[in-house]
Amino acid sequence: MSFEFPARLAVTGAAGALGTVLRAHLADAGIDTISVDIREPARLHPNETFQRCDLADADAVEGSLRGAAAVVHLGGISTTGPFEAILSANIRGSFHVFEAARRHAMRRVVYASSNHVTGYYASDERVRPDMPHRPDSFYGLSKAFGEDLAQLYWDKYGVESVGLRIGSCFERPRDRRMLKTWLSHRDFVRLVERALLAPGVGHSVVYGVSANPSTYWEADPAGALGFTPRDSSAACADALPDDQREPPRQGGGFVDVDETMLGP
Ligand code: NAI
Ligand code: 15L
Numbered sequence: 001m002s003f004e005f006p007a008r009l010a011v012t013g014a015a016g017a018l019g020t021v022l023r024a025h026l027a028d029a030g031i032d033t034i035s036v037d038i039r040e041p042a043r044l045h046p047n048e049t050f051q052r053c054d055l056a057d058a059d060a061v062e063g064s065l066r067g068a069a070a071v072v073h074l075g076g077i078s079t080t081g082p083f084e085a086i087l088s089a090n091i092r093g094s095f096h097v098f099e100a101a102r103r104h105a106m107r108r109v110v111y112a113s114s115n116h117v118t119g120y121y122a123s124d125e126r127v128r129p130d131m132p133h134r135p136d137s138f139y140g141l142s143k144a145f146g147e148d149l150a151q152l153y154w155d156k157y158g159v160e161s162v163g164l165r166i167g168s169c170f171e172r173p174r175d176r177r178m179l180k181t182w183l184s185h186r187d188f189v190r191l192v193e194r195a196l197l198a199p200g201v202g203h204s205v206v207y208g209v210s211a212n213p214s215t216y217w218e219a220d221p222a223g224a225l226g227f228t229p230r231d232s233s234a235a236c237a238d239a240l241p242d243d244q245r246e247p248p249r250q251g252g253g254f255v256d257v258d259e260t261m262l263g264p
Contacts, residue, residue, distance in 0.1 A: 005029075005031065005196065005197065006068070006069035006070040006107060006108070006196065007032065007069050008032045008033070008034065008067055008068050008069055009026065009031055009032070009033050009034070009068060009069070009070055009071070009072065009196075010033070010034040010035075010036060010064070010065050010068035010070070010071040010072070011023060011026070011033060011034070011035055011036065011071070011072045011074060012036045012037065012055065012071065012072070012073045012074055012075030012076075012093075012097060013036075013037060013073070013074030013075030013076065013078075013112070014035035014036055014037045014041050014048075014050070014074075014075075015035075015037040015039050015040060015041040015042070016037070016074060016075070016078065017078075017169075017170075018074050018112070018166075018169055018188060019035070019037065019041070019074050019075075020041065020042075021185045021188065021189065022072065022074070022188075022189060022192060023035060023041070023045060023048065024045070025189045026045075026047065026048070027045035027046070027047050027048070030047055031047060032047055032048075033045075033047055033048040033049075034048070034049055034051055034064065034065065034067065034068050035048045035049065035050050035051070036050075036051045036052075036053050036061075036064045036065070036075065037050075037052065037053070037075060038052065038053065038054050038055070038075075039052075040052065051063075051064035055075050055076060055089055055092070055093030055094075055096060055097065056088040056089060056092050056093055056096075057096070058092075058096045058099065061093070061096035061097060061099075061100050062096070062099070062100045062103060062104075064100075065097070065100040065101070065104060065106075066100075066104060067104075068104065068106060069106060069107050070106055070107050070108040070109070070110070070196060071097060071100075071101060071106060071108075071109050071110070072110045072112075072192055072195075072196070073094065073097045073109055073110065073111050073112060074112045075089070075093060075097075076089045076090040076093050076094070076112075076142075077089045077090055077139065077142075078139075079139060079254075080116075080137035080138055080139035080140070080254055080257050080259055081138065081139070081259065081262060082138075082259060082262045082263055083138050083259065086138045086139060086141075086142045087142075090139070090142035090143070090145075090146070091142050091145050091146075094111070094142075094145070094146040094149055095149060097109065098149055098150065098153045098159060098161075101153070101159050102153060102157045102159050106159065107160065108159075108160045108161060108162070108195075108196060108201070109150065109153075109159060109160070109161040109162075110161070110162050110164065110192055110195040110196060111146055111147070111150055111161055111162065111163045111164065112164055112166060113143045113146055113147055113163040113164055113165045113166070113205065114139070114140060114143045114165060114166055115165050115166065115167050115168075115181060115207065115216075115217070115250065115251070116135060116136050116137055116139055116140030116143060116251050116254050117133050117134075117135055117140050117143045117144045117147065117165055118131065118133060118134050118135075118140075118165070118250065118251075119134070119135065119136025119137065119140050119249060119250050119251020119252075119254050119255060120134035120135065120136045120249055120250075120251060120255065121134055121216070121249065121250050122248060122249055122250070123216065123246055123247060123248055123249060123250055125216070125250075126216065126217070126218060127216055127217050127218070127250070128217070128218045128221050129165065129205040129206055129207060129217075129218075129219075129220070129221070129222075130205075130221075133147075136249065136250075136251030136254045136255045137251070137254040137255070137257055137259065138259045139254065140251065140254065143165075146163070147163045147205055150163055150203050151203050153203075154202055154203035155203070160201055160202060160203070161201070161203050161204075162195035162198075162201050162203075162204050162205075162206070162224070162225065163203075163204070163205040163206070164191060164192070164195060164206060164207075164208045165205060165206065165207045165208060165217075166183055166188070166207075166208040167180075167181035167182060167183045167207065167208055167209040167210075167215075167217075168181040168182050168183065169182075169183040169184075169185065169188050169208070170182070171185065172236050172239070173233050173236045173240065175240065175244060175252075176237075176240055176242075176244045176245075176246060177246060177247055177252045178233070179212060179213070179214070179233045179236065179237055179240070180209075180212055180214050180215045180216055180233075181209060181212075181215070181216065181250075182209070182210050182212055182233040182236070183208045183209050183210050183229075184210045184229075184231035186230065186231055187208075187210045187229045187230060187231050188208065190227065190229075190230070191206075191208050191225070191227050191229075194225040194226060194227040195225060198224065198225045198226055198227075201224055201225070204220075204222070204224035204225070206219055206220040206224060206225055206227070207219040207220070209229065210229045210230075210231045210232055210233060211228075211229040211230065211231065211232045212232055212233040212234070213232065213233070213234050216250045
């Protein structure tokens with residue numbers, strides 16, 4: 001059975017870097033989109049309506065997502081920080097999004113998780129999505145919570161979801177670690193598309209990474225999404241300084257941040 005593209009799609013974190021990339025693609029494809037963020041995107045396309053909303057506000061999230069058949073949940077704090085801030089935007093925020101998905105009987109949630117769910121694994125280990133979480137930060141911990149939340153909402157309420165443990169999704173790799181973790185913008189868009197369209201995903205978790213010469217992860221050993229990345233960081237290596245050492249743990253700099261010193 002094929003899964004059709006949802007008639008109306010919601011995107012949280014619409015004004016952010018990846019939201020902007022995805023919305024441009026949805027505009028080209030003419031997909032009716034509800035774009036949700038705490039701040040207005042710089043540019044709105046003709047296919048979309050904007051809903052300003054703080055993800056920490058349950059009623060606002062439920063109202064903003066009304067009418068959507070599926071949601072791509074990108075919103076929240078995208079790096080690590082003090083616990084209260086992460087709690088509010090990422091932990092409460094994801095709960096509100098899954099709760100809205102349940103209440104509105106949405107067909108699917110595509111959840112932007114992160115490689116930092118497993119950032120404490122050593123750089124010489126090969127990690128699969130079914131291995132135990134080893135978050136490297138409060139941020140990674142919030143994404144681990146989001147994945148468990150997604151599992152609960154599938155098991156208990158039948159809300160389908162795909163958790164994308166995105167590597168480093170930027171225009172190009174910014175350091176030598178990212179030669180292994182890079183996900184190109186084009187591959188990101190295709191991955192989200194597969195996460196929306198692949199049939200029978202139940203609750204699945206995959207890594208989002210391009211076809212780089214080397215990587216830390218077995219991205220989708222179960223073949224849940226049928227996604228084959230097309231880009232590679234190979235061509236980018238020469239542009240980076242070669243005196244950088246690879247970090248000892250996969251999460252790189254996130255491992256070294258002591259959030260307890262950052263204040264509330
Ligand atoms: P970003 O920081 O550019 O965008 C996040 C968006 O969420 C922003 O527009 C921000 O205004 C919005 N937001 C933050 N707190 C909010 C709140 N309380 N209520 C409503 N909106 C709020 O991040 P980016 O790079 O676009 O990433 C998107 C998602 O993908 C994030 O969840 C991030 O954690 C995840 N991710 C991104 C990776 C990357 O390499 N870009 C890697 C791994 C995961
Ligand atoms: C992430 O989860 C962040 O959102 C992004 O800004 C990068 O730090 C990325 O991981 C990475 O690991 O490079």
